[in-house]
Amino acid sequence: MTLRAKVGTYLVLAPVAILFVAPFVWMISASFQPMSTIFANPPTWVPDDPTVDGYKGFLNLGTLTQAQESQGSGDWRWFANSAFVAITITVVQTFFNALCAYAFAKRRFPGRNVIFVLFLATMMVPGQITLIPNYIIVQHIPFFGGNDWMGMGGHGWLNSYWGLIMPGVVSAFGIFLLRQFMLSIPDSLLDAARIDGAGEFRIFWNVVLPLCVPALAANAIFTFQGAWEDFLWPLLITSGDPDKTTAPVGLALFVVQNKTDWNLLFAGSVIATLPMIIVFVIFQRQFVRGIAVTGIKE
Known part of the structure; x- marks a missing residue:
């Protein structure tokens, strides 16, 4: 690539990159600002008087007001639950995806291609359905x-880690990625x-x-994300149970309360993104290597 082409490429990509990164940078900046300056106009990109009170309040390291406690802010269990569920799903799904991909790629058995096509067909079904x-x-x-052998009489895997993890132990996309x-x-x-x-x-x-x-690393990143x-799914399964609430559900419940402390919310959002x-x-x-090499042989 010539120097002129490189300059032109960077002139096009740099503004796009700034456009996508700017909201996250502002969120980080707002998490270190007091409530009085978060929504100042024009926005403050570099805090004049940075503070970590938002992080302390969210993680229950400081003194919370009664309103903050009623919102459930600072509940580190959200992130502990998300970490446990995400890591478990990533490890288990990566193993089973690789096992299925090996069978489809290197084993010969009747109906192999038909079964593989059926797996791919499930990718066209929206998850909401x-x-x-x-x-x-x-x-x-x-x-x-509390269920009997017919699955009646109790709640099964509702409000449990089993219900959060088991539906995600295999992925048609992950099988396709590793098989290729x-x-x-x-x-x-x-x-x-x-x-x-x-x-x-x-x-x-x-x-x-x-x-x-x-390819395993690529699959693991997609799965963990x-x-x-x-x-x-966690909102539906846990039904607001604080012991099983994950970070996205917890942050959403934090927002819909009567009063939102935005400095705590931004601090929690930064922690959830890290x-x-x-x-x-x-x-x-x-x-990058896994995405680049996948599919070079049909």
């Missing part, structure tokens, strides 16, 4: 939450492992997975 069926299934899980990457792995490597006496699971674990680290930001940024920064190189 499956909310009620999934809710009914979770409610009638046998032997959980695994198609680029030479079959000769797998045949050599079979000649040495390795079983299929050992081939999958010791040969295929180490070669799929970029989706699980951390999920709002509708995990996704940290995960992306750590796995950025593998993520």
Whole structure:
């Protein structure tokens, strides 16, 4: 790329980048400002007198007013629940996605292509359509939450971590992503492992997975982001139970109260955003490589 082309590219992309980053920068700045200056006109990008009272109040490190306590501000359990649910879904889903992708990419069995197409077809179904069926299934899980063997008499997995985690243990998109990457792995490597006496699971674990680290990282980032930001399903499953409330639901409930302390809300929003940024920064190189290489072989 010539110097003129590079300059032109940066002249186009720089304003777009600033446009997308500006709201997040202002949110960070507002989280360090007192209530009196947050909505000043023009907006204050660099606080004149920065304070961490918003973070202290949100995390219950300081003294909260009665109104703030009634809003449930500072409840660190929101983030603990989100972290537990998101990390668990990420680990479990990445493993099962890789296992299914290996079967579709490297195993031969009747109806393989038909089943794979059916998996892809589920991606065209909006998630909102499956909310009620999934809710009914979770409610009638046998032997959980007071249910009998017919799934009746109790609440099943409602208001539980099981209900938050289990519907997300597999993803059609993740299977597709990893399957496309695994198609680029030479079959000769797998045949050599079979000649040495390795079983299929050992081939999958010791040969295929180490070669799929970029695609696994991409799948993990997508999964963690989706699980951390999920709002509708936790809201439906937990029904406002404070012990199982996740960060997005907690922040939403914080807003709809009679009075909103915006400095606390902005502090909580910054804290809720940081995990996704940290995960992306750590796995950025593998993520970009996984997206770039996926699908090079059909």
